[in-house]
Amino acid sequence: AQTVTQSQPEMSVQEAETVTLSCTYDTSESDYYLFWYKQPPSRQMILVIRQEAYKQQNATENRFSVNFQKAAKSFSLKISDSQLGDAAMYFCAYRSFSNSGYALNFGKGTSLLVTP
């Protein structure tokens, strides 16, 4: 089974600054999908960004971008111009391309605190 590791249990950033959340994963597959989900205190799970492993170009969604290093099996999330509303738990997730029922395999999460 694929494992997803988020080595930073907590991170802190000042408003308007940039922060990077780390994620590494272990897999023997060549094709797969990676996701970052956000869980604010409301506990709703919200998709932030996704990356297909066969695409070399890093995904970007407004202030959110990823640094996908396939050989290193690394998938970090960069949040630019941080806002108070970005405070949440962030989960990195892996999804197999070919099997495992399409379920998401999550890391343990990083709690992001945004200070004024």
Add this chain to the structure above:
Amino acid sequence: DTAVSQTPKYLVTQMGNDKSIKCEQNLGHDTMYWYKQDSKKFLKIMFSYNNKELIINETVPNRFSPKSPDKAHLNLHINSLELGDSAVYFCASSQGQTSSNEQYFGPGTRLTVT
């Protein structure tokens, strides 16, 4: 319009009881899931259904039984509840066999077993 809804959102019950959590999605998706989030916020897949057929059944006690009466519904029934079952349970759905498709999550059901 709620895409994925769960009822109830909060459930407090005693050990040994039997309870159900209901999930409905109005997105026309053909795949639905149950995830469990423990007290340390770790999320783990429990079950996955595609077109009403079970395709994932992780190592979950057989006290947990999913039921999918149709593609829009996936209910979770739990027998003989134990203290360790206390968690937040999320239902989710997605469309098709394409892994890049987003999974839409329900609001979660916080189950507390006393």
